Amino acid sequence: MGALPVLRAATDPGVLGGQYYGPDGFAEMRGYPTLVAxxxxxxxxxxxxxxxxxxxxxxxxxxxxxxPA
Structure with missing residues (x-):
């Protein structure tokens, strides 16, 4: 499941720039990808x-x- 947050961030059309995705489990160490701080x-x-x-x-x-531009 380690690559799932990266895959979600790269392929989910609802993801906005500057958002971070990581595991939704205990201490963000494992689980399905979710928006994290x-x-x-x-x-x-x-x-x-x-x-x-x-x-x-x-x-x-x-x-x-x-x-800066």
């Missing part, structure tokens, strides 16, 4: 920047800095 960490700008930097470092892929 994003973690507080996912909104931490410093952590986002660190993840991006580490990802670039580990993959060797560097993207140009984006400017």
């Amino acid at each position: 994003s973690s507080a960490q996912s909104h931490d700008v410093a952590l986002q920047r660190r993840l991006w930097a580490v990802s670039e470092e580990l993959t060797g892929v560097v993207y140009p800095q984006l400017t």
Whole structure:
């Protein structure tokens, strides 16, 4: 059942951008896909920047800095 949340997010026409899907069971560890809240960490700008930097470092892929439209 591990891929079901991803499959639902990718194929359900009712899914909106920015929504998260995960298991509906205890501690969101198992079960059928359902809409779940994003973690507080996912909104931490410093952590986002660190993840991006580490990802670039580990993959060797560097993207140009984006400017707001």
